[in-house]
Amino acid sequence: MPPIDAAEVSELLLDWCGADREDADAAAAAVTDLDGDLMEAADRRYQSIAADMGGRLWLRWPKPPADRGAAGRLLGLYPVLAAVPLMLELHRERGVDEALSRLVLADVGEKLRLNRRLHGRAALDVAFWFTAHVRGTIYQLGRLQFCMEGTTAMPRMGLHIRGEGGPLSPEAVRDSVERALAFFPATFPELFPPERSMTFMCSSWLLDPQLRDWLPEGSNILKFGELFDLVRPASYANAGGRDDIWRFVFAAAPDVLVERLPTDNTLQRSVKAGLEAGVGFQTRLGGLNRKRLGL
Numbered sequence: 001m002p003p004i005d006a007a008e009v010s011e012l013l014l015d016w017c018g019a020d021r022e023d024a025d026a027a028a029a030a031v032t033d034l035d036g037d038l039m040e041a042a043d044r045r046y047q048s049i050a051a052d053m054g055g056r057l058w059l060r061w062p063k064p065p066a067d068r069g070a071a072g073r074l075l076g077l078y079p080v081l082a083a084v085p086l087m088l089e090l091h092r093e094r095g096v097d098e099a100l101s102r103l104v105l106a107d108v109g110e111k112l113r114l115n116r117r118l119h120g121r122a123a124l125d126v127a128f129w130f131t132a133h134v135r136g137t138i139y140q141l142g143r144l145q146f147c148m149e150g151t152t153a154m155p156r157m158g159l160h161i162r163g164e165g166g167p168l169s170p171e172a173v174r175d176s177v178e179r180a181l182a183f184f185p186a187t188f189p190e191l192f193p194p195e196r197s198m199t200f201m202c203s204s205w206l207l208d209p210q211l212r213d214w215l216p217e218g219s220n221i222l223k224f225g226e227l228f229d230l231v232r233p234a235s236y237a238n239a240g241g242r243d244d245i246w247r248f249v250f251a252a253a254p255d256v257l258v259e260r261l262p263t264d265n266t267l268q269r270s271v272k273a274g275l276e277a278g279v280g281f282q283t284r285l286g287g288l289n290r291k292r293l294g295l
């Protein structure tokens, strides 16, 4: 991994990733503790990115050690930051606007904020997620993120939704998908030939039809769910969706008891009422029905 010092960590986090000063300071301070086996682990992660630029399969990284302080909790952050120049080079080669490079990196700042809410201190618990960002595989266009996924010649588009960025209104969704339909064939013409139609998939707690029993009519989440044809119940780890509900709805760690979950807004009150009634919300996989968006 190219050497990365405290000043560079701070600059990348503040100027490119939109991180809070508190998180940038903590990450900059902890980078000096990255030596020995921690540095080796960070380097292995960096090499896995550098060897797979443009790669579409998720790079699953092992969990960072829990007992090594801030450098351990932020272990995955450093190789991601060290790989930003690789991402910028790929973006430049493809003619991707710098504003889009910044927008995709803003997710790092957001997830540091989320981790601080979850754990009360600086951490980055799902750092492998950002290997898609720095390998040039995922782009945020408007409200939504689109990740080129799958091994077939023409990727399917995985649709992802950040927490920050405002309401998930149908107009915002339409605008994003419209942008994606233009952006990907223009940027990766070899992957998106004009004669083949792009497909958009989403795997999320947002698509669970059980939410209809609990969220108020008019909820953007319900309107979003209606845009998808569900494929099948998810069959992978956390298919129960419990951890995602805890994380994304309540910003709570998975061990927080239902009765302790916050009820600060309509979404939290509605979902909590469902949980208290014994509903097991699920992650569901769906294909976007473009006709319902008029696209």
Ligand SMILES: CC(C)(COP(=O)(O)OP(=O)(O)OC[C@H]1O[C@@H](n2cnc3c(N)ncnc32)[C@H](O)[C@@H]1OP(=O)(O)O)[C@@H](O)C(=O)NCCC(=O)NCCS
Pocket: 160, 161, 162, 163, 164, 166, 167, 168, 169, 203, 204, 205, 206, 215, 218, 219, 220, 221, 222, 244, 248, 249, 250, 264, 265, 266, 267, 268
């Ligand atoms: C997806 C998301 C943007 C939808 O927000 P939305 O468009 O406001 O959705 P709705 O109209 O259905 O819900 C509105 C209510 O949810 C609340 N809400 C919005 N985002 C929220 C969040 N991240 N956490 C908790 N509550 C949230 C709003 O305050 C509002 O309640 P209020 O009327 O009492 O103020 C939002 O739930 C979110 O940010 N989720 C986190 C990211 C996520 O889950 N991504 C998918 C991962 S698989």
